[in-house]
Amino acid sequence: MALVTTTKGDMDESLLVKQEGTVDNDNELTTWVEYWLDGELVHRSAHVTLKKMPSFAGGEAASF
Amino acid sequence: MANTQSMTTSFMGELLTATHNFGTAPIRAVSTADTFRAALYLVSATINASTTVYSSTGEVTGTGYSAGGIVVTNATPPTATNASATAGVAFFTPSASLTYTSVTLTTAFDAVLIYNASQSNKAVSVHTFGSQTITAGTFTLTMPANTTTTALLRLATT
Numbered sequence: 768m769a770l771v772t773t774t775k776g777d778m779d780e781s782l783l784v785k786q787e788g789t790v791d792n793d794n795e796l797t798t799w800v801e802y803w804l805d806g807e808l809v810h811r812s813a814h815v816t817l818k819k820m821p822s823f824a825g826g827e828a829a830s831f
Numbered sequence: 832m833a834n835t836q837s838m839t840t841s842f843m844g845e846l847l848t849a850t851h852n853f854g855t856a857p858i859r860a861v862s863t864a865d866t867f868r869a870a871l872y873l874v875s876a877t878i879n880a881s882t883t884v885y886s887s888t889g890e891v892t893g894t895g896y897s898a899g900g901i902v903v904t905n906a907t908p909p910t911a912t913n914a915s916a917t918a919g920v921a922f923f924t925p926s927a928s929l930t931y932t933s934v935t936l937t938t939a940f941d942a943v944l945i946y947n948a949s950q951s952n953k954a955v956s957v958h959t960f961g962s963q964t965i966t967a968g969t970f971t972l973t974m975p976a977n978t979t980t981t982a983l984l985r986l987a988t989t
Binding site: 774 | 933940959960964968969970972973974975982983984
């Protein structure tokens with residue numbers, strides 16, 4: 768019996784409808800999980816793994 | 832042997848540890864690493880390269896989340912590596928994931944601001960991701976590998 772933290776307190780996972788998803792692109796790998804109770808979202812967690820960092824301009828030493 | 836023009840890689844690494852000062856620098860009472868924090872921002876916010884300091888404007892609000900975000904774990908100091916006589920990279924990545932535990936953030940957010948809580952909350956970097964909401968759950972941002980090509984912060988000569 769797995770318990771899920773929800774807006775209504777900890778609940779047995781078997782009482783809930785579970786939905787999961789993944790987003791995988793150049794910028795991130797994201798997984799998320801949702802638990803629904805009678806059409807109401809009672810839990811949502813997300814895990815984002817960053818892949819692509821901001822570009823920092825290359826440094827140079829000036830020529831004379 | 833030959834001489835080769837370049838900004839030195841060691842200099843770039845030392846920029847990440849506040850070794851050099853060409854202007855007016857804050858007085859540091861200690862030589863230990865600063866405390867950095869990570870704050871989440873709503874999709875409707877405007878934080879970008881022009882952001883100079885942390886602000887609560889546009890920051891997420893919700894159960895379990897405190898304004899200012901969470902402390903960034905900083906157990907691994909910056910690294911500076913030469914790739915050639917002209918190219919080098921200085922880089923840094925937080926040593927642990929950013930984890931916001933037991934939060935409810937019902938308004939969509941898509942960015943995190945890393946800022947220096949030890950230096951008047953001055954901004955460091957902005958990182959974006961797909962829009963998220965969290966309901967009675969956990970939001971985790973896992974850092975990229977701490978390498979010359981993927982680290983969270985990189986300064987490079989080419």
